[in-house]
Amino acid sequence: MKNIFIITLLLLFVSCHSEKEKQQPTFGIVIHGGAGTILKENMSDEMEKAYLKKLTEAITTGHAILKVGGTSQDAVEKTIHVMENSPLFNSGKGAVLTANETIALDASFMDGKTLNSGAIAGVKHVKNPISAAIKVMHNSPHVLLSGEGADQFAAEQNLETVPESYFITQRRIKALRRVQELETNKKTTRHSSDQLFYDNQRYGTVGCVALDLNGNLAAGTSTGGMTNKKWGRIGDAPIIGAGTYANNSSCGVSATGWGEFFIRSVVAHDIAALVEYKSLSVKEASKQVLQKVEDLGGDGGVVVMDAYGNVSMEFNTPGMYRAHMNSDGKLTVRIYDNE
Amino acid sequence: MKNIFIITLLLLFVSCHSEKEKQQPTFGIVIHGGAGTILKENMSDEMEKAYLKKLTEAITTGHAILKVGGTSQDAVEKTIHVMENSPLFNSGKGAVLTANETIALDASFMDGKTLNSGAIAGVKHVKNPISAAIKVMHNSPHVLLSGEGADQFAAEQNLETVPESYFITQRRIKALRRVQELETNKKTTRHSSDQLFYDNQRYGTVGCVALDLNGNLAAGTSTGGMTNKKWGRIGDAPIIGAGTYANNSSCGVSATGWGEFFIRSVVAHDIAALVEYKSLSVKEASKQVLQKVEDLGGDGGVVVMDAYGNVSMEFNTPGMYRAHMNSDGKLTVRIYDNE
Numbered sequence: 183m184k185n186i187f188i189i190t191l192l193l194l195f196v197s198c199h200s201e202k203e204k205q206q207p208t209f210g211i212v213i214h215g216g217a218g219t220i221l222k223e224n225m226s227d228e229m230e231k232a233y234l235k236k237l238t239e240a241i242t243t244g245h246a247i248l249k250v251g252g253t254s255q256d257a258v259e260k261t262i263h264v265m266e267n268s269p270l271f272n273s274g275k276g277a278v279l280t281a282n283e284t285i286a287l288d289a290s291f292m293d294g295k296t297l298n299s300g301a302i303a304g305v306k307h308v309k310n311p312i313s314a315a316i317k318v319m320h321n322s323p324h325v326l327l328s329g330e331g332a333d334q335f336a337a338e339q340n341l342e343t344v345p346e347s348y349f350i351t352q353r354r355i356k357a358l359r360r361v362q363e364l365e366t367n368k369k370t371t372r373h374s375s376d377q378l379f380y381d382n383q384r385y386g387t388v389g390c391v392a393l394d395l396n397g398n399l400a401a402g403t404s405t406g407g408m409t410n411k412k413w414g415r416i417g418d419a420p421i422i423g424a425g426t427y428a429n430n431s432s433c434g435v436s437a438t439g440w441g442e443f444f445i446r447s448v449v450a451h452d453i454a455a456l457v458e459y460k461s462l463s464v465k466e467a468s469k470q471v472l473q474k475v476e477d478l479g480g481d482g483g484v485v486v487m488d489a490y491g492n493v494s495m496e497f498n499t500p501g502m503y504r505a506h507m508n509s510d511g512k513l514t515v516r517i518y519d520n521e
Numbered sequence: 522m523k524n525i526f527i528i529t530l531l532l533l534f535v536s537c538h539s540e541k542e543k544q545q546p547t548f549g550i551v552i553h554g555g556a557g558t559i560l561k562e563n564m565s566d567e568m569e570k571a572y573l574k575k576l577t578e579a580i581t582t583g584h585a586i587l588k589v590g591g592t593s594q595d596a597v598e599k600t601i602h603v604m605e606n607s608p609l610f611n612s613g614k615g616a617v618l619t620a621n622e623t624i625a626l627d628a629s630f631m632d633g634k635t636l637n638s639g640a641i642a643g644v645k646h647v648k649n650p651i652s653a654a655i656k657v658m659h660n661s662p663h664v665l666l667s668g669e670g671a672d673q674f675a676a677e678q679n680l681e682t683v684p685e686s687y688f689i690t691q692r693r694i695k696a697l698r699r700v701q702e703l704e705t706n707k708k709t710t711r712h713s714s715d716q717l718f719y720d721n722q723r724y725g726t727v728g729c730v731a732l733d734l735n736g737n738l739a740a741g742t743s744t745g746g747m748t749n750k751k752w753g754r755i756g757d758a759p760i761i762g763a764g765t766y767a768n769n770s771s772c773g774v775s776a777t778g779w780g781e782f783f784i785r786s787v788v789a790h791d792i793a794a795l796v797e798y799k800s801l802s803v804k805e806a807s808k809q810v811l812q813k814v815e816d817l818g819g820d821g822g823v824v825v826m827d828a829y830g831n832v833s834m835e836f837n838t839p840g841m842y843r844a845h846m847n848s849d850g851k852l853t854v855r856i857y858d859n860e
Contacts, residue, residue, distance in 0.1 A: 297785045297817060303755070304667060324754045325781045328643060329668045331605030347650030416642070417665045422785035423762040442664045446636045448762035451787040456792035478636060 192383045209248040210393045210491040216270045217438045218385040220501025222518050231518065233270060233503055236474055237515050240264035241505040254392040254400035254434075255293060255316065262289075262312040262393040262404050263441035269351055271398035271503070272386020274310060277349045277406025277425040279358040285349045288420040290326075291315040294399030294428035299325050301420040308313055309342040310505055315420070317341060327419060338418040354409070361410045387419055389436025391428070391487045399489060401434035401450075403428050406442065417441025423451035430489050433467075438502070439482010443475050453486055465489050468496040469470075473478050545624070548587040549732045550849035552580050554610045555725040556777045556822035559840025561857050569856065572609060572842055576854050579603035580844040583731055593731040593739035593773075594655065599631050601628075601651040603729040608690055610842070611647060611725020615746025616688045618697040624688045625645055626745055627759040629665075630654040633738030633767035633828075636684040638664050640759040648681040651743045656680060676767060688745070692843070700749045719767040726758055728775025730826045738828060740765050740773035740789075749782065756780025763792035769828050771797040772806075777841070780823010782814050792825055803827050806834035809812060 222230075244261035248254070266274025273287070280286050289311035290301035300319025303326065314336040327335050338342055342396055385406040389403045394400075405419040405425045415448060416423035417442040425441070427450035428434035435450035449471055456467035464486040474483065476498050483497025486506060495504045495516070505515040543634060561569075578778070583600035605613025612626070619625050628650035629640035639658025642665065647653045653675040655664055666674050676682055726744040726847045733739075744758040755762035757780040764780070766789035767773035774789035783789075788810055795806035803825040814820065815837050822836025824843060834843045834855070844854040 292785075299785050304753075323754065323781065324750075324752070324758075325784045326755040328753035328755050331751060333754040355586065411663075412670060413661065413663070413674040414643075414667035416665040416667050421665075421760060421762070422784050423760070423790060427787070442662065445664045445761050446631075446638050447788040448766070448787065451762060452789050455791065455798060461800035514791060 192278040194294070194429055204318050208393070208491040208509045209395050210487055210493060210494050210506070211241055211242070211244045211248060211261065211485050212485040212495060212506045213261060213265070213390045213504065214389050214436065214438050214483060214485045214495070215265055215503030216507065217481070217499040217502035218386070219499060220503070222234060233517060234515050235270050236265065236270055237503055237505045238513065241507050241513070241515070244314045244390060245507045248392060248394050251395050254293070254398050257392040257394065258291065258400045259316055260400040261390045262402050263310050263390070265442045266310050266312065266404055269353070271388045273388045273404040273407045275349060276351065276487040277354070278386060279350065279354050280407070281412045283355070283358065285346050285406065286411065286414070286427045287311045287404070288416060289315040289402070289404040290420045290422060290426040291319060291402040291426040292400065292422055293319070294401070294430040297429060299422045301422060303328040303416045303420040304414060305332045305364040305427050306346050307333050307343040307421070308336045308395065309344045312402050314339070314342055315402065324381070325422065327388065328416070329414070343391070349406070355360045357409055365410065379419055381502065384483055387425070387438035389426070389438060389485060391434035391436055391485055393434070393487055393489065393491055397489055399428045399430055399434035399487065400430040401436050405437045416447075418444035421445055425446050427448060427451050427454050435484055435485050435486045437482060437484045439475065439499070440480040443478050443480020444482060446478060447471065447475050449475065449484065453484065457488065461509055462493040464492050465496065468494040472496055472498050529639070531794045546547050547732070547830040547848045548734050549826055549830050549832060550583045550587060550600065550729065551579055551826050551834060551845045552576065552583070552600060552727070552843065553775065553777050553822060553824045553834070554842030556726050556820070556836045556838040556841035557725070558838060559856060572856060573854050574609050575609055576842055577815065577852065580852070580854070581832050582623055583729065584846045587731060587733050590734050592593045592735050593733040594630070596731040596733065597630065597729045597739045597741040598651055598655055600729045600731070601727055601741050603647050605640045605651065605743055608692070610727045611745045612727040614688060614741040615690065616693070617725060617748040618750050618765070620690065620749045620751045622694070622697065623751065624685050624745065625753070626650045627755060628654040628741070628743040629761060629765040630658060630741040631739065631761055631765050631767040632658070633740070633769040633773055636768060638761045640665045640761060641675070641750070641760040642667040642755045644672045644675065645685050646672045646682040647675045648683045648687070649729065651741050652680055653678070654741065663688050664761065667755070668753070676696060677699070693748070696748055704749065716769050726764070726777035728765070728777060728824060729772035729822055730775055732773070732826055732828065732830055736769065736774035736828055738767045738769055738826065740767040740775050742775045753824070755789070756829040757783035760784055762787050764789060766793050768793055772825050772827040774801050774823055774825045776821060776823045779819040782817050782819020783821060784812065784819060786814050786825065788814065792823065796827060803833040804835065807833040811835055811837050
């Protein structure tokens with residue numbers, strides 16, 4: 183009888199303790215800077231260092247905000263600013279060029295607590311598209327604004343605007359020329375260096391998912407789209423459910439990849455649906471949905487975080503610029519596969 | 522022993538028979554012409570007859586195609602043409618006007634067998650936007666095209682183009698003026714006739730889901746958007762996953778309603794996810810997702826069909842123009858709630 187009493191007390195202690203651990207406030211942040219055929223053998227040491235440094239700067243910016251009780255919205259916005267302001271990534275400053283040598287930036291943001299969302303597509307003058315998406319969410323009755331109208335809205339919101347020339351870099355002009363030449367001559371063969379280069383012009387995007395100390399998730403994505411895009415093409419980045427999704431009852435997702443396949447697979451919402459309706463882990467849900475994308479012929483990657491801080495950084499390309507950091511301050515920054 | 526033998530034979534017969542019934546080829550089509558505060562007391566007999574007649578013409582057009590073995594794509598396209606060519610609905614000819622008294626048409630299409638999709642947003646010159654969406658799917662590497670580029674693509678595809686004046690009707694100019702006056706004076710009070718009128722300017726859309734004799738689902742949606750829309754606003758109609766979704770392994774969906782809430786709720790894909798992952802019926806899944814939309818403060822409706830021809834025409838507004846017809850040729854055409 184005495185033994186049973188002691189065992190009961192022990193069980194009670196263990197159960198209370200684990201309950202307490204579960205309830206302990208946690209926070210975390212995960213980012214990507216685009217997926218694609220990113221191979222170590224094609225990367226100079228200098229470039230590799232530059233990417234690792236910028237990813238670290240981005241994630242520590244958001245982490246510092248979360249650590250002192252800042253919101254997941256603020257963390258996502260400020261983290262993405264770091265990547266948008268860098269020429270290394272296909273978003274903001276480093277955006278790729280359309281077929282007409284113009285700029286067309288897309289971004290979206292979603293708040294996991296309220297499901298409020300904002301997005302912009304095809305803007306040319308907003309220095310930080312993610313901030314325009316957040317302004318659409320807070321200060322307009324709409325979710326998605328496009329083209330000149332979206333630029334006009336951003337200007338009315340007193341967001342920093344820049345001339346289109348701010349975004350046009352020599353690196354991207356060269357890339358556009360090469361893509362146009364490859365498309366004209368249809369010279370690309372599978373696995374050739376031309377093809378690898380060509381493929382990589384489809385994938386650049388930056389994104390972030392954050393969980394704050396109040397248990398609120400937020401997700402954001404920002405991109406310059408696809409090199410040589412035509413006809414006002416819009417990819418998955420500004421599409422809630424495809425490139426971005428956040429819901430405290432499932433998870434936050436930001437995607438990067440061949441946008442058309444990500445729209446058709448409704449990638450971000452499908453991951454959240456598998457987490458919510460099938461109780462899959464964020465890792466397993468991400469794997470299953472990327473497998474569906476692959477079955478259709480597409481590829482790319484996602485970063486996902488649930489309301490417990492569990493994280494997934496899955497991709498089916500050779501590499502994805504990515505980083506993760508949670509409450510314990512342990513930093514993970516990676517570029518290639520199998521690291 | 523003899524009894525058991527007879528019972529086994531009977532069970533075998535019943536099981537084979539029901540299997541046979543399940544496998545019997547079936548087809549069906551379901552459409553909507555927009556949801557909103559559509560009340561019998563506000564509708565003239567003449568208008569009611571006009572709506573019922575046009576809905577019947579639309580659905581029998583698609584039904585005739587399916588009956589002779591035509592594809593669900595063809596049925597959806599030709600059915601939507603009937604509604605796009607009528608001034609009664611907010612799509613094509615009857616499209617509402619933007620704040621600048623211009624036209625900005627959106628449409629999307631999805632094929633349930635291949636998950637191929639196409640969509641256009643903000644076009645001004647395509648007579649039948651649903652056909653432009655289908656052309657994007659077949660003849661471009663993209664899913665979503667927008668603005669002038671989308672119009673240019675449609676022209677390159679030899680689709681019928683019209684001057685913007687084709688779409689501008691006196692009825693819609695009057696509606697725009699009234700909405701602008703109401704917005705300027707903020708005179709609307711809840712449940713007032715002004716408010717009812719105002720609310721209804723948000724909801725017009727047409728859509729169709731069809732199942733063909735090969736068991737393939739397709740869904741399409743077409744709209745002029747929201748009266749007095751600004752800043753290049755894009756609603757849910759051209760968003761795969763929000764306004765339109767089709768997947769043979771779950772169902773086809775076309776939505777109509779307050780687009781912003783439908784984007785945030787990823788309505789079309791969420792219904793499909795509940796059908797696929799939670800084995801809900803299309804009716805139950807539609808109800809649950811519309812409840813989520815209502816909880817956020819939005820409203821509207823959906824038409825849904827699964828690969829067995831089961832249908833749902835749910836809405837949480839006072840009315841939705843809708844019709845349904847399946848293999849047995851029984852026609853259902855409705856406008857109001859509780860009919």
